[in-house]
Amino acid sequence: MLTQDKLLEMYYKMVLIRAFEDRVHELFVQGRIPGFVHLYAGEEAVAVGVTSHLRKGDYITSTHRGHGHCIAMGVDIKGMMAELFGRKSGTCRGKGGSMHIADFEVGMLGANGIVGAGGPLAVGAAFAAKYRGSGDVVVCFAGDGAQNQGAVLESLNAAAIWKLPLIFVVEDNQYAISLRSLSSTKLQPRISTARSVAERAVAFGIPSVTVDGMDVLAVYEAAKAAVERARAGEGPSLLDCKTYRYYGHFEGDPMVYRSVEEVEEWKKRDPIKLFRERLVRGGVVEEVLDDIRRKASLEVEEAVRFAEESPYPEPSEAYTDVFTDPYY
Amino acid sequence: MLTQDKLLEMYYKMVLIRAFEDRVHELFVQGRIPGFVHLYAGEEAVAVGVTSHLRKGDYITSTHRGHGHCIAMGVDIKGMMAELFGRKSGTCRGKGGSMHIADFEVGMLGANGIVGAGGPLAVGAAFAAKYRGSGDVVVCFAGDGAQNQGAVLESLNAAAIWKLPLIFVVEDNQYAISLRSLSSTKLQPRISTARSVAERAVAFGIPSVTVDGMDVLAVYEAAKAAVERARAGEGPSLLDCKTYRYYGHFEGDPMVYRSVEEVEEWKKRDPIKLFRERLVRGGVVEEVLDDIRRKASLEVEEAVRFAEESPYPEPSEAYTDVFTDPYY
Amino acid sequence: MSELREITFVEALNEALHQEMERDPTIVVMGEDVGVYGGIFGVTKGLLERFGPDRVVDTPISETAFIGAGVGAAAAGLRPVVELMFVDFFGVCMDQIYNQAAKMRYMFGGKIKIPLTIRTTIGAGLSAAAQHSQTLYSIFAHVPGIKVIVPSTPYDAKGLLISAVRDDNPKIFFEHKLLYGVRGPVPKEPYAIPFGVADVKTEGSDVTIVAVAYMVHEALKASNELKKEGVSVEVIDPRTLVPFDKEAVFKSVRKTGRLVVVDEDYDRCGFASWVAALVADECFGYLDAPIKRVTTPTVPIPFSPTLEKEILPNAEKIVKTVKEVVKKV
Amino acid sequence: MSELREITFVEALNEALHQEMERDPTIVVMGEDVGVYGGIFGVTKGLLERFGPDRVVDTPISETAFIGAGVGAAAAGLRPVVELMFVDFFGVCMDQIYNQAAKMRYMFGGKIKIPLTIRTTIGAGLSAAAQHSQTLYSIFAHVPGIKVIVPSTPYDAKGLLISAVRDDNPKIFFEHKLLYGVRGPVPKEPYAIPFGVADVKTEGSDVTIVAVAYMVHEALKASNELKKEGVSVEVIDPRTLVPFDKEAVFKSVRKTGRLVVVDEDYDRCGFASWVAALVADECFGYLDAPIKRVTTPTVPIPFSPTLEKEILPNAEKIVKTVKEVVKKV
Ligand SMILES: Cc1ncc(C[n+]2csc(CCOP(=O)(O)OP(=O)(O)O)c2C)c(N)n1
């Protein structure tokens, strides 16, 4: 049973992700953040619904669209924002940027610029968890597009034969850049067959379930079963979460491949709105939720200030951290 | 309906493959053939059963264990033997060797030293066939072990979404080197889940069937449906053929991973023996079959003689054929 | 040549593709987002509308499958142009490139051809960080059987892409991200620039600079700077690394006695080393100074602009290095 | 050091693995046929029986998944030793090696470590043809973040593998197929050879030869030949390419004034070029002759013995090349 505290913590994380991403969008448009940035707005229910089950010792692997996973896992947003600004106080000391934020302390094994690359890493982390016999689990987040990458497909097989404590979470946000995950028109070819990735997982020997990825409680429930299964040593599962990204694929994307109407249609089932309605129906006072939202906004502003006031790394730092020994 | 001529041709190809492989085994033991050699003996029904449906314009891709595919497609065995001896008169002028015999003239796109690499090549050839609209088809041979390689898994998906005229033929000879394709003991871990690759194909959107790979007529029938489907533009299929290799994984393999009894057990259902019994039951005179066998042996001896009498390539040929233009 | 318009590098590439596809129906274009999107940098814009989905194929994120499909289709008679979105992704599909496409002709005794063009992007300078900023052409030049093409101007981009599409061998065509927006004169009609012919961008007598891709522009900037200080620089753009016009470089070094190689790829075992090694072997008697390399140190490309700037070669570093060798006479 | 036995290269490696696994329970071994089979060259023989299937893991033919699993397991606290059966297969799994393992520490600001060892085989001479004969260490040395280890003797094999397993960074450990059967003295107890320390195999005054892996033996053969003709050769085996002991090479070249680099990897953009380039830059004033490379020309490795022999470096070619530079004084 979810306590009210837990529910409000989940709500807080979702609005914090949203506030962070909306603000990063603005900052990017203003030219204050460089590089390639992929925003998670719209998909908050997935990261938060799943990671709410995790504990110290568990790990996740992430994607190019990793801010939401980071925040859900509890990575400090001041460090994240400073990282996006390329500052020395960033989570990765300014060396990684948006696509490479990691924080092993909280179990976040890294965003990743290579689609599907988190799969094998998750297999390895789950192998280690199983080897230690600690009951720890690993979650591998990956997009719908990533499901056709050999790295992910091989990982499904490996996780199945080794019976690893690994939960594959598919974030099916309907698109891999411009390609629909399921499409009927000729100009927008299907990137998968009509068969779902959930069905594919089963054929690899991995139980799976399709989930409403806009409903954080639905995600939470599905993840609960999968995480329990994994902790009990019963092996991997896959959750195929149907969701949507609100912004372009990356910041700057002209979005020629979808209509404004389509975006608006999805926004009607906004995960934060849906969850808020649920909470209110469940007796939570509106002001409490407004306060949480305000708190999140303030924290994001604080993070921006922190980032902007932080110095850039010294040029000499370009040569450190290649190895544990000095650079050669 | 299979005519008697066709049946005898199939028998001839099977015994030719067997005679070739047995002889190569001897030659290797005698130190007369260098390099890495993987023999096809025991699996003849698969290559012959499938390729009997192919016509000019069709293609196959092959594996490290490619001699059987070559012979089934009609590659001249004199050239093949000379290739194994590294002679200038070899199919590939001595440059390829056992793992790299190709003969595009007869539709053989190449043996391959990289497990699974034939998958994408077959996708491409099938793409070209579809593009031309010629009704030509492509067959991708690959082992049970290869089914867990990303290249093959991605190819299943690509073939399905593009509805290509492509037949995936799985040669499940029970092992990938020392690893059983399905195993229950701890020391011989399963390389796939209990779910079959046939089931996996279905989940990729590809109809599949499991076939007795020791029975050439069973293979023939299954392939017939798949090839017809492909020619009719209805897309890919997969045949999961259960078979067995008689020799070690490569020549020189001590075979620590399996027992003599197991090998003997499989040999009781030797594909050539089974087919011969069928033919005799169907009224073919034993002498006719013996003649075919003798003919095959003579051809193999002739091929060995041809190979041994052929000169080695001149050293300068090491620098030709890197490009269509002279070497740089 | 007729009409010369000022167009961008990306427009030049796009025009080349349009014209060649018009001419040769065996050319097909494949890759992630090459159709509906027109390529994430716009190189394939309009092709889907013009040539339809049979010839312009949006692929799943399966580089091994679709680059391998390019190889197989080339083996079976088509002339595919396949896009690898960033060269940084070569690690998921290298086998199909270097073990399959590049070696098939040789392994099969020269009896076949693989007319495949792989287009990809290179280069840092956009804070795209460690997995989207690399310049890895040295790896492709290291392995046998694949031609390596690296244009630096819109004119070369069009002419070399047309040559690539028409050439009967596997090729990899590198497009530097910072060059896409660069403008230059480009003839309207199709033309082919031969491989293996270096372009001497500016003649000089004191020092030879060999530079590639975006670094050609930095080298030219440096050369202008140096001219003001009385140093006469010869800048050579090889344009293709395989085949490599070593005679053009040797000729220049025999004249100047000094060589600086400028290359955005990692220094260790990179292209710059190889050029230095060729000259240290074959022009040793003509050398008046150490051979220098201005390259990217072998560290992952950092995200932060201050760090990225620190490691990338640029005009300033080139000037400094040239002064070292000129001084040392 | 106590007992020195003559054992083979493969026995030395096997002993190192046994001893280190005994010592450190976080070491796990993974790869194709490393368990039941004991590794197709026998390097992991007996490990499964001794340490059980939790620590010695036979994997499916999924290099991306199991090498990536090594990376992930290393990130999560284990110390995996993963086998890539032949380096030629790097094309199916390079991303996990060069973009993940090798860059994670840097990208993540130095806050983590990846104590991963990848073992693989290199080398031609067995007529194993184009996809099982390559020597591709230059590609791994080219990219940042991975240490490159290339032993040439049983003694070095054991000591360097022990160092590798204990080192906290991603490493790739290259075993030349022709060395497995080579015998040499090896101490019974565990010992570690530091990375980045070249071994001067034989001192000389006329010419420096830098040689790697199996080529060290060919260089020594050549050196013996040349001694008879009055040419004094210094043979240096760097043992690790990353880190590279350039000071040892520079010191030698400053003495001899001549350098020949012998390397079985492809010539173009290879390791030999880089050594040549370093010397052409940093020891220019000491050089008395062109820097020569004895390498494999950049063609696919042919199958036929006559062709394979033609392209591989060997003692005879080394002798010929050394004579060229000695003559040219
Ligand atoms: C191996 C690889 N191929 C291609 C890309 C370029 N790319 C980045 S994100 C992306 C789409 C990913 O789609 P999906 O997995 O659905 O994730 P989403 O962006 O929708 O969250 C592509 C093609 C990449 N980064 N890595």
Ligand SMILES: Cc1ncc(C[n+]2csc(CCOP(=O)(O)OP(=O)(O)O)c2C)c(N)n1
């Ligand atoms: C990518 C790759 N990984 C590993 C190998 C080494 N290898 C060659 S054959 C083989 C086993 C193949 O098994 P399977 O696909 O079942 O074919 P079989 O040998 O049984 O015919 C392996 C692991 C290889 N050649 N290529």
Ligand SMILES: [Mg+2]
């Ligand atoms: Mg998506």
Ligand SMILES: [Mg+2]
């Ligand atoms: Mg098999």
